[in-house]
Amino acid sequence: MKIAEVSEKYGISTDTLRYYERVGLIPPVPRNGSGIRDYGDTEAKRIEFVKCMRNAGLPIEVLIEYFDLAQQGDATLAARKALLTEQRDLLLARIAELQATLDLLNYKIEVHVNALLKNEREIAWVED
Amino acid sequence: MKIAEVSEKYGISTDTLRYYERVGLIPPVPRNGSGIRDYGDTEAKRIEFVKCMRNAGLPIEVLIEYFDLAQQGDATLAARKALLTEQRDLLLARIAELQATLDLLNYKIEVHVNALLKNEREIAWVED
DNA sequence: ATAACACTTGGAGTCGACTCCAAGTCAAGG
DNA sequence: CCTTGACTTGGAGTCGACTCCAAGTGTTAT
Known part of the structure; x- marks a missing residue:
């Protein structure tokens, strides 16, 4: 290729x-x-x-x-495992952080949706 | 402050x-x-x-x-919601990607652990 | 056989997001 | 009064990871 x-x-x-x-x-x-x-x-x-x-x-x-x-072969198996494990743990922590931000973002979106609904009701009331 | x-x-x-x-x-x-x-x-x-x-x-x-x-006030509520939603979706996709990599990493670690155990058994056998 | 095109190299440039620096101002303690 | 130390500014420098470029060579289709 x-x-x-x-x-x-x-x-x-x-x-x-x-x-x-x-x-x-x-x-x-x-x-x-x-x-x-x-x-x-x-x-x-x-x-x-x-x-x-x-x-x-x-x-x-x-x-x-x-x-x-x-x-370098089998002699480094433990070192490689340690390296991978460290990166795995970092990644795990990262995912948790992103998840927390995701929750906040979802909450914010919710707030905006509510505000939009409220505006609609007010407009309806004015136009009645 | x-x-x-x-x-x-x-x-x-x-x-x-x-x-x-x-x-x-x-x-x-x-x-x-x-x-x-x-x-x-x-x-x-x-x-x-x-x-x-x-x-x-x-x-x-x-x-x-x-x-x-x-x-700019309430006039931009919908635009803001759209912006947040877009970012939320990006984030969601990102988390899924990271999760996939996490799985691969965990699998790799497992492979290393098994290789280490195998080495140990061989050493034990040689030293017996 | 000549144009068009993919590939080669080493090196320079770009991007987002900081991070550092020099030169200066100000408030407080000895 | 003088030093110390936190603050100010605008601008330059750094970092990781690409991304682009010029100049050259090789392959392919007309």
Whole structure:
């Protein structure tokens, strides 16, 4: 798969894909005879995972660290688990915060709806 | 309340508080005789709301628009409701995404835990 | 075979949201 | 009176994460 196809498939710009490779978030992608990137399944899986994690706000730095550890084999299993757990906990806390804001937003909307209804009644009364 | 106290109370830097005022996210704060900001309850409430919304990722621009509308009175009630509803829906979608990533993260952690347990068993077997 | 087009590179530019800085003013304590 | 320390201003700098650009090479269709 060429870069344009990968970009299309995952909704990530070609610039971003190359950028990820540059900073080490994705390992060097294999090239065909004329130096053009040829993404395979391994790459695709990695990209999908990165997309998901980035979308949830995990910093690029953290992901790089994770992949660096993974690349060192079983000796780093515990460290990787710790890293993932930390990010999981941060995410959990984040979700709780967003949920709280969601509740507030819903309450505010409710208030606006009520105000609108009240206005309608008053207009009806005036026009009667 | 002086700016340092507000900063302390809400965990927002004085720089950020002044920045918010500059860009119109908070209306001009009243000053005492010598030009120093004196925050009151109205200001505090606004700051708290802004903090909550910003924390949930609502862009500054959107919040400014909301306050601009609010300042124009009842005629903008419907517009404000629409704005809030749009942001609420975005937030809802965001939470769902984060939840999906959370699930994936939990699964990954599980995989690591299993690998660790397997290693332990192997070590035990070697050392027996 | 020549135009059109996807790909390559390194480096510069952009964006939102702060964050820091220099230079100055003012109130209070020793 | 003089220092200390919190406050003021406008403007510049930083950060993470892209995003864009110029200049060049390779592939494909007419």
